[in-house]
Amino acid sequence: MKPVRWGILGAANFAREQMAPAIHAAKGAELAALATSSPEKAAGFQAFCPSLTIHSTYEALLADPSIDAVYIPLPNHLHVEWSLKALAAGKHVLTEKPIALQASEIDQIIAARDASGLLAAEAYMIVHHPQWQRAKAWLEAGEIGTLRHVDAAFTFHLTDLENIRNRPDAGGGSLRDIGVYTFGSARFVTASEPVDLSARLILENGVDTFAQVAGIMEGPHGRFTYGSMTSMRLYNRQVVTFQGDKGMIRVEGGPFNANVNDMAEVELHQNGNRVITERFPTANHYVLQVEAFGRSIREGVAYPCPLEFVKGTQAMMDTVYNVGVEISL
Numbered sequence: 001m002k003p004v005r006w007g008i009l010g011a012a013n014f015a016r017e018q019m020a021p022a023i024h025a026a027k028g029a030e031l032a033a034l035a036t037s038s039p040e041k042a043a044g045f046q047a048f049c050p051s052l053t054i055h056s057t058y059e060a061l062l063a064d065p066s067i068d069a070v071y072i073p074l075p076n077h078l079h080v081e082w083s084l085k086a087l088a089a090g091k092h093v094l095t096e097k098p099i100a101l102q103a104s105e106i107d108q109i110i111a112a113r114d115a116s117g118l119l120a121a122e123a124y125m126i127v128h129h130p131q132w133q134r135a136k137a138w139l140e141a142g143e144i145g146t147l148r149h150v151d152a153a154f155t156f157h158l159t160d161l162e163n164i165r166n167r168p169d170a171g172g173g174s175l176r177d178i179g180v181y182t183f184g185s186a187r188f189v190t191a192s193e194p195v196d197l198s199a200r201l202i203l204e205n206g207v208d209t210f211a212q213v214a215g216i217m218e219g220p221h222g223r224f225t226y227g228s229m230t231s232m233r234l235y236n237r238q239v240v241t242f243q244g245d246k247g248m249i250r251v252e253g254g255p256f257n258a259n260v261n262d263m264a265e266v267e268l269h270q271n272g273n274r275v276i277t278e279r280f281p282t283a284n285h286y287v288l289q290v291e292a293f294g295r296s297i298r299e300g301v302a303y304p305c306p307l308e309f310v311k312g313t314q315a316m317m318d319t320v321y322n323v324g325v326e327i328s329l
Contacts, residue, residue, distance in 0.1 A: 001028070001298050003028050003029055003030040003294075004028060004029050004030065004068045004069050004092075004293075004294045004297055004298065005030050005032040005033075005066055005067055005068045005069070006023045006029060006030065006031050006032060006033075006067070006068070006069050006070070006071060006290075007032060007033035007034065007035065007055075007061045007062075007064065007067040007069070007070045007071075007091075008020060008023075008031075008033070008034045008035065008045075008070065008071045008072075008073065009035050009058045009061060009062075009070055009071070009072045009073070009074060009082055009086075010035065010036060010058070010072070010073055010074050011034060011036035011038060011041035011042060011044070011045065012073040012074070014073055014096075015045075015071070015073040016041075016044045016045055018286050019071055019073065019123070019286055019290075020034075020045055020048075020049070021048060021286075022284060022286035022287045022289070022290050023071065023290050024048060024049050025284075025287050026287045026290035026291045026294065027291055027294075028291060028294040028295070028298065029290050029291070029294055031049050031052065032051075032052070032053060032066065032067060033052065033053040033054070033055060033061050033064055033066075033067055034052055034053070034054055034055070034061075035054075035055045035056070035057060035058045035060065035061035036054065036055075036056075037056050037057070039054075042054045058082065058085075062085060062086060062089035062091060063089065067091060068091065068092060068297070069091055069092035069093065069094065069119075069293070069297065070086045070091045070092070070093050070094070071093075071094045071095075071096075071123070072086065072093060072094070072095040072096060073096045074096070075164050075170040075171065076096075076098060076101060076164070076170060076171030076172070076176055077101065077169070077170050077171040079095050079096065079098070079099050079100060080099070080100050080101075080105050080108070080109065082095075083095045083099060083109050083112075083120060084108065084109065084112055087109075087112045087113060087116050087118055087120055088112070088116075090116070090118070091118070092118045092119045092120070092293070092297055093118070093119075093120045093121075094120075094121050094122075094123050094289075094290075094293055095120070095121070095122055095123060096122075096123050097122050097123055097124055097180045097310075098122070098171070098176050098180055098310075098314060098317070099122040099307070099310060099314075100314060101171050101176070102314065102318060103311050103312075103314040103315040103317075103318050106307055106310060106311040106314060107311075109307060110307050110308070110311075113307065119293065119296050119297055119303060120307060121293065121303055121305060121306070121307065121310075122305065122307065122310040123289065124180070124184060124305045124309075124310060124313075125285040125286055125288075125289040126181065126184075126185060126188075126255070126256060126258075126285055127184075127188050127304050127305045128285050128288035128289045128292055128304060128305075129258055129264065129280070129283055129285040129288065130280050130283050131251055131253075131255065131258065131264045131265065131266045131278070131280050131283075132185065132188065132189065132251065132255070132266075134266050134278055135189050135240075135242065135249050135251050135266050136188065136189045138249055138266075138268055139189055139190065139221070139242060139249060143247055143249070143268055143270070144242065144243070144244030144245075144246055144247035144248055144249055144268070144270070145244040145245040145246030145247060146221070146222065146244055146245045146246075147190065147221040147222065147224045147242060147243075147244050148224050148225070148243055148244055148245055149224055149225045149226070149227075149241075149242075149243045150186045150189075150190065150217070150224060150225075150226050150227070150240070150241065150242050150243070151226070151227040151228070151240070151241050151243075152181075152182035152183075152185060152186060152227070152228050152229070152239070152240040152241075153182070153228075153229045153230075153237050153238065153239055153240075154178040154179075154181050154182050154229075154230050154237070154238050154256055155178075155229070155230065155231040155232075155233075155234035155235065155236065155237045155238075156178075156231075156232060156234070156235075156236050157232070157233060157234060157235055157236070158232040158233070161205075165177050165207075165232060166204070166205065166207060166209075166232070167205075167207070168205065168206035168207050172207040173207040173208040173209075174207075174208050174209055174210065174211055174230040174231055174232045175208055175211050175230060175317055175320060175321070176317070177232070178230050178232075178256070179211060179213075179228065179230045179317055179320070180313055180314075180317070181256045182213075182228040182229070182230055182240070183228060183313050183316045183317060184309075184310075184313040185240050185251075185255070185256075186217065186226060186228075186240070187217075187309070187312060187313060187316070188305075188309070189240075189242060189249075190217065190219055190220075190221055190224075190242070191219045191220055191221075192217040192218055192219025192220070192221065192224070193217060193218065193219060193312060193316075194215050194216070194217050194218075194226065194316055194319065195215075195216050195217065195218045195223070196215050196216045197213060197214070197215035197316070197319050197320055197323055198213070198214050198215060198323055198325075199211060199212065199213045199214075199320045199323055199324035199325065200212045200324065200325055200326075200327045201324040201325065201326050201327065202233075202326070202327060202328065202329065203326055208324075209231060209232045209233045210229075210230070210231040210232075210233060210234075211228070211229070211230045211231070211320065211324070212227075212228070212229050213226075213227065213228040213229075213320055214226070214227050214228075215227075236261060238252070238254050238255050238256050238257065238261065239251070239252045239255065240252075240255055246270065246271060247268065247269055247270040247271070248267075248268075248269040249266065249267070249268055249269075250266070250267040250269065251265075251266045251267075252265060252266075252267070253265040253279070258280070258283065258284075258285055259280075259281065259282075259283075259284075263279050263280075263281055264279065264280045264281075264283065265277055265278060265279040265280065266278050292304055
């Protein structure tokens, strides 16, 4: 089969450092075009993909008949607009998370996806990584007994106040940037949804720089307690723990930035001090995501992370913003 020819809307640093190289490396994919008006930014992409076609506008790339799919790494508040424009132009679209700022906004993308017959998805890459698939398999196999509690933490220290993550007009905040991981990972592994949530938020300039969420979730494993902590003002920390009455699954080693801060690994703790550790030194979830997207386009394979799942995570985030209480220290 011919490879899926990809174009990228915008020369974001993350696209240059992670997703563009992943598209370039993925089987069945070809990085073919970039839309940017900056020759300097384009040069960073051409350094590893010299054949890249450069379009000076987003519209020009969407009009390029040789492009099959587009990746959108634009600021959060532009995701819905350009996802819809890409679908209207006949392109499959993979948009950075969060694909929308409200769960209700995702409905129009789902409708456009269904009407066009194209694939539209959020770039929620962790579900493609074997460490998360292993955690899910262990839980479903009953390796930790009855699930009782899940807790997740994701923090980093962002000092650049001009960064879009610190801008309310661009959909900034720790929840929108990294809460999608602490929320979505729990939902993915447990196939559960929240039935009660409370939250405490620290706000700076209209964005949450710290969010502590507590609640109860329910699904095929019954009811269990849940906790999440995200911050853009703390030292780097990433860990998710699934605790049962007979064991514990711990996903660490940078579970959301696999093999960046440390080696991706997942641990199974059971009675008798028995610990099984699996490590994944070479798995790249960005590459795996692009390859899964391509299989769905070319072979009709169901995409592992459909927009319906994404809408559930966004709905959880909407609830937290609605019930959250502002605190100060």
